[in-house]
Amino acid sequence: xxxxxxxxxxxxxxxxxxxxxxxxxxxxxxxxxxxxxxxxxxxxxxxxxxxxxxxxxxxxxxxxxxxxxxxxxxxxxxxxxxxxxxxxxxxxxxxxxxxxxxxxxxxxxxxxxxxxxxxxxxxxxxxxxxxxxxxxxxxxxxxxxxxxxxxxxxxxxxxxxxxxxxxxxxxxxxxxxxxxxxxxxxxxxxxxxxxxxxxxxxxxxxxxxxxxxxxxxxxxxxxxxxxxxxxxxxxxxxxxxxxxxxxxxxxxxxxxxxxxxxxxxxxxxxxxxxxxxxxxxxxxxxxxxxxxxxxxxxxxxxxxxxxxxxxxxxxxxxxxxxxxxxxxxxxxxxxxxxxxxxxxxxxxxxxxxxxxxxxxxxxxxxxxxxxxxxxxxxxxxxxxxxxxxxxxxxxxxxxxxxxxxxxxxxxxxxxx
Amino acid sequence: xxxxxxxxxxxxxxxxxxxxxxxxxxxxxxxxxxxxxxxxxxxxxxxxxxxxxxxxxxxxxxxxxxxxxxxxxxxxxxxxxxxxxxxxxxxxxxxxxxxxxxxxxxxxxxxxxxxxxxxxxxxxxxxxxxxxxxxxxxxxxxxxxxxxxxxxxxxxxxxxxxxxxxxxxxxxxxxxxxxxxxxxxxxxxxxxxxxxxxxxxxxxxxxxxxxxxxxxxxxxxxxxxxxxxxxxxxxxxxxxxxxxxxxxxxxxxxxxxxxxxxxxxxxxxxxxxxxxxxxxxxxxxxxxxxxxxxxxxxxxxxxxxxxxxxxxxxxxxxxxxxxxxxxxxxxxxxxxxxxxxxxxxxxxxxxxxxxxxxxxxxxxxxxxxxxxxxxxxxxxxxxxxxxxxxxxxxxxxxxxxxxxxxxxxxxxxxxx
Numbered sequence: 001x002x003x004x005x006x007x008x009x010x011x012x013x014x015x016x017x018x019x020x021x022x023x024x025x026x027x028x029x030x031x032x033x034x035x036x037x038x039x040x041x042x043x044x045x046x047x048x049x050x051x052x053x054x055x056x057x058x059x060x061x062x063x064x065x066x067x068x069x070x071x072x073x074x075x076x077x078x079x080x081x082x083x084x085x086x087x088x089x090x091x092x093x094x095x096x097x098x099x100x101x102x103x104x105x106x107x108x109x110x111x112x113x114x115x116x117x118x119x120x121x122x123x124x125x126x127x128x129x130x131x132x133x134x135x136x137x138x139x140x141x142x143x144x145x146x147x148x149x150x151x152x153x154x155x156x157x158x159x160x161x162x163x164x165x166x167x168x169x170x171x172x173x174x175x176x177x178x179x180x181x182x183x184x185x186x187x188x189x190x191x192x193x194x195x196x197x198x199x200x201x202x203x204x205x206x207x208x209x210x211x212x213x214x215x216x217x218x219x220x221x222x223x224x225x226x227x228x229x230x231x232x233x234x235x236x237x238x239x240x241x242x243x244x245x246x247x248x249x250x251x252x253x254x255x256x257x258x259x260x261x262x263x264x265x266x267x268x269x270x271x272x273x274x275x276x277x278x279x280x281x282x283x284x285x286x287x288x289x290x291x292x293x294x295x296x297x298x299x300x301x302x303x304x305x306x307x308x309x310x311x312x313x314x315x316x317x318x319x320x321x322x323x324x325x326x327x328x329x330x331x332x333x334x335x336x337x338x339x340x341x342x343x344x345x346x347x348x349x350x351x352x353x354x355x356x357x358x359x360x361x362x363x364x365x366x367x368x369x370x371x372x373x374x375x376x377x378x379x380x381x382x383x384x385x386x387x388x389x390x391x392x393x394x395x396x397x398x399x400x401x402x403x404x405x406x407x408x409x410x411x412x413x414x415x416x
Numbered sequence: 417x418x419x420x421x422x423x424x425x426x427x428x429x430x431x432x433x434x435x436x437x438x439x440x441x442x443x444x445x446x447x448x449x450x451x452x453x454x455x456x457x458x459x460x461x462x463x464x465x466x467x468x469x470x471x472x473x474x475x476x477x478x479x480x481x482x483x484x485x486x487x488x489x490x491x492x493x494x495x496x497x498x499x500x501x502x503x504x505x506x507x508x509x510x511x512x513x514x515x516x517x518x519x520x521x522x523x524x525x526x527x528x529x530x531x532x533x534x535x536x537x538x539x540x541x542x543x544x545x546x547x548x549x550x551x552x553x554x555x556x557x558x559x560x561x562x563x564x565x566x567x568x569x570x571x572x573x574x575x576x577x578x579x580x581x582x583x584x585x586x587x588x589x590x591x592x593x594x595x596x597x598x599x600x601x602x603x604x605x606x607x608x609x610x611x612x613x614x615x616x617x618x619x620x621x622x623x624x625x626x627x628x629x630x631x632x633x634x635x636x637x638x639x640x641x642x643x644x645x646x647x648x649x650x651x652x653x654x655x656x657x658x659x660x661x662x663x664x665x666x667x668x669x670x671x672x673x674x675x676x677x678x679x680x681x682x683x684x685x686x687x688x689x690x691x692x693x694x695x696x697x698x699x700x701x702x703x704x705x706x707x708x709x710x711x712x713x714x715x716x717x718x719x720x721x722x723x724x725x726x727x728x729x730x731x732x733x734x735x736x737x738x739x740x741x742x743x744x745x746x747x748x749x750x751x752x753x754x755x756x757x758x759x760x761x762x763x764x765x766x767x768x769x770x771x772x773x774x775x776x777x778x779x780x781x782x783x784x785x786x787x788x789x790x791x792x793x794x795x796x797x798x799x800x801x802x803x804x805x806x807x808x809x810x811x812x813x814x815x816x817x818x819x820x821x822x823x824x825x826x827x828x829x830x831x832x
Contacts, residue, residue: 154640154644154686155640155644157637157638157640157641157663157664157665157686158637158664158665158667158683166724215798215799217633217635217669217799217801219633219669219671219677220677221573221574221675221676221677221697222573222674222675222676224570224571224573224675224699225573225699228570228571228699247573247677248573248574248697248699249573249574249677249697251574251669251677251679253633253635253667253669253799255635255799258638259637259638259640260637260638261635261636261637261663261665261667263667263679267574267697270570270573270697270698270699270700270701270702271699271700271701271702271711271712271713271724272697272701272702272711272724273711273724273725273726274724281637281664281665281683281686281688282686283640283641283644283664283686283687284686284687285686285687285688286686286687286688288706290704290706290707290709290726291706291707291709293706293707295687295688295689296687297687308582308687308688308689308690309689310689310706382631382801383631383633383669383671383801384800384801385633385798385799385800
C-alpha cells in the first residue's frame with residue numbers, strides 16, 4: 001500500500017518553525033503532494049518556506065504571514081497546521097469553515113469549549129479532522145497494539161504513559177528562539193502535552209470505539225526545575241525571576257467507561273532521559289517502556305523466562321511486528337522520529353485523496369486535546385475529578401463500521 | 417552500636433502467622449530480649465509459638481488465644497502486634513491503655529478515626545508507638561536517603577512508590593490458609609498496603625518534621641485479575657464467583673505541604689515481578705527502582721555517563737552507603753528480607769530499653785496508615801481529593817529536637 005501513488009493533493013502549510021520545516025520535507029517526499037501555500041507569522045520563515053518549495057517542487061507557492069490567507073488559498077484542499085499550540089484548534093475550525101480538511105500537529109487544548117467547537121465545525125462542514133499523532137504509528141506502539149489484540153496481556157486493566165522530555169533549554173530560551181512553549185510553561189499548570197502517550201493508549205483501549213474516558217484528576221508538583229535553570233542560564237534577564245506556574249511533574253489519572261485506569265505524567269523541566277513512560281498492565285502480564293521490560297506469565301519464548309522476573313521485550317516485538325511496519329521496512333523508512341512521521345502524514349494524505357475517514361478523527365482529537373484543559377481545571381480546583389465529555393454524543397458505544405478500512409491503526413486493517 | 421547489649425526487655429507476641437513466626441525468631445536472636453507471652457487466635461499456632469520459645473529461650477511463656485490476656489501479662493513491657501491488618505490499631509490502643517509500648521507490623525487503617533484514637537491513646541498514656549516499617553531500614557532506601565540529604569538529586573519535587581506483588585495465590589487461598597488478606601481484597605477497594613513505599617518516601621521528604629501530607633486522591637482500575645485466578649484455581653468453590661471489590665491497580669496521588677507530589681501504586685492481583693516501584697525526582701536528577709537506573713546531570717562517576725541517558729545506580733549506592741549499613745555488614749546481617757527486619761526490630765527494642773522516642777512514631781504511624789482509609793474514601797466518592805489530617809496538631813512545622821538522637825533514620829544520627 002505504501003507504494004501506491006494516488007491523485008495529487010494540494011496542501012497549505014501553516015507554521016514553518018522546527019516542526020513545520022521537517023514535516024514539509026516529509027510531505028514533499030511524496031510524489032502526489034503539492035505544496036500550494038506556505039505561511040509563518042515571521043517573514044524570514046515564510047520566505048524560507050517558499051524558497052524551499054520552489055527548490056524542491058519547482059514552483060513558487062502562495063506565501064503569506066496571515067494564516068487565514070493561506071487557508072483561503074483556492075488551490076489548497078488540505079491545511080497542515082504546525083503553529084503554536086494555542087492556535088491549532090482555531091485555525092482548524094477556520095479551515096473547516098473554508099471547506100478545507102485540516103490536519104493538526106499535536107498539542108493540548110486551552111479551553112474545553114474549543115474542543116466542542118472543533119467537533120461541531122467538522123460535523124457542520126461534513127469534513128474530517130485529523131490529529132497528526134505520530135506516536136500512534138511508531139513501531140513499538142503498533143506492535144504493542146497487536147499484542148493487546150492478540151490477548152498477550154490478557155484483559156488490560158491499566159496503562160501508563162508520559163511525556164518525559166528535558167526541554168529546559170528550549171523553554172528557557174523560548175523568547176530568544178521564538179518558541180511558543182515558554183509562555184505556556186510560565187503561565188499554565190497542567191498536562192500540557194498528553195497525546196504522544198495518550199494516543200496509542202486510546203487505540204489500545206478502543207477509546208471512542210466501545211469505550212471512552214469518563215473522568216480525570218490531575219495533581220501538579222511544585223515548580224522548581226525551570227526556575228533553577230533560568231537562574232543559572234539567564235541571569236542577566238528578567239526571566240531569572242520569572243513566575244513559573246507549570247509544576248515540574250504533573251500526574252493525571254483517567255478513568256475509562258470499561259473500568260481501565262490511565263496514568264499520565266508530564267515532565268519537561270528537570271533533567272532526565274527522554275521517555276514516553278509506557279506501561280501496559282493486564283491479567284496475564286505487563287510491559288514497561290523504561291528498560292524495555294516485559295513479563296507474560298507462562299510465555300517462555302524468552303529462553304531466560306522464569307516466574308516473576310522481567311525479561312527483554314525484544315522477542316515479543318519481533319513476533320508481533322505490525323504488518324504495516326513489515327511493509328514499511330521493505331518500502332524504505334523515511335521522515336523524522338524513526339519513521340513514524342512519514343506514516344502519520346501518509347495516513348492523512350490518503351484520507352484526503354480517497355475521501356475516507358481520518359484514522360485519528362475529530363472525536364479522538366477533541367477528547368485527547370481536552371485532557372489538557374481538563375487537567376488544568378482539576379488542578380485549579382485542588383485536584384477534583386472532572387468529567388470528560390462524550391464528544392461522540394453516544395456513538396462511542398459502537399465500534400465504527402469504518403474501523404479496519406483505513407490505515408493500519410488496528411488489527412482489522414486490510415494489511416492482515 | 418549494633419554490638420551493644422542493653423537491659424533485658426520482656427515482650428508479648430501477638431499473632432503467630434507467617435510474619436509472627438519469622439519476626440519472633442529475629443527477636444529471640446537478640447540476647448537482651450525475653451519473650452514472656454505468646455498469642456494466636458488459633459490453638460495450634462499458639463502452642464507452636466510457646467514450644468518454640470521453650471526450645472530457644474528455655475522457659476515456657478504465657479500462652480493464650482486471647483490477645484487482651486497476652487497484653488495484660490504483667491511481665492511484658494512491650495507488645496509486638498503481628499495479627500490481621502484490621503486488629504493492629506485496636507490492639508495497640510489496648511496495649512497503651514495497659515501501659516505497654518506497642519510495636520505494630522505494617523498495614524493500613526480501616527477508618528480514619530482509629531488513627532486519631534491511636535494518637536490520643538499514645539499521648540494520654542505518654543507511651544510511644546512504633547510502626548515496624550522494615551523498608552525504612554532497607555539498604556537501598558537508606559542510601560537514597562543519604563543521597564537526598566547530600567543534594568544529589570537537587571530539590572526533590574516528586575516521588576513514587578508501589579506495592580507491586582503478585583499475591584493472587586495467597587489471597588485466593590486465604591480461606592484455606594487462614595490469611596486475613598482474602599477478606600480485605602474481596603471487600604475493600606483502596607490503597608490497602610501503602611507503608612512499604614510511603615515510609616521511606618516520608619523520611620526522604622521529612623513528613624511530620626517540617627513537611628506533611630495535605631491531601632490525596634485515589635483511583636482504582638477494574639477488578640479482573642483475582643477473579644480470573646479464582647475461576648481457574650478454585651473452580652469447585654463458591655469463591656470462583658465471588659464479588660471482588662479491590663481494583664487490580666489502585667493509584668494514589670498525594671500532595672505535600674512543601675509542594676512535592678507522591679504517586680503510590682497498589683497492585684497484588686495480576687502477574688508481575690515484585691517491586692516497590694521507587695522513583696525520586698529532583699531538579700538535578702532522578703532514580704528509578706525498576707531497572708535500577710539513575711541519571712544525575714553532570715555527575716560522571718559512572719564512566720559511561722552521558723547527557724540524558726540512564727546509567728546503573730551501583731556506583732551511587734556504593735558511594736552513599738549509609739553508615740548503619742556499613743556497620744551492619746561488619747556486625748553480620750541477619751533476619752528476613754535482606755536484613756532490614758532485624759534493624760527495624762532492633763530500633764524498637766532500643767527505644768524500649770532506653771526510653772527514647774520511636775524513630776517511626778505514632779504520628780508517622782497514624783499518617784501512613786490513614787492513607788488506606790483516605791484512599792477508600794476518595795475512591796468511594798469518585799476520586800475526590802480528601803484532606804490528610806495533621807495528626808501532630810501543628811508540630812509538623814518543626815523539626816523535632818530528638819531527630820538525630822535515635823536509630824539511624826536520618827543523616828544527623830550519631831552514626832555520622
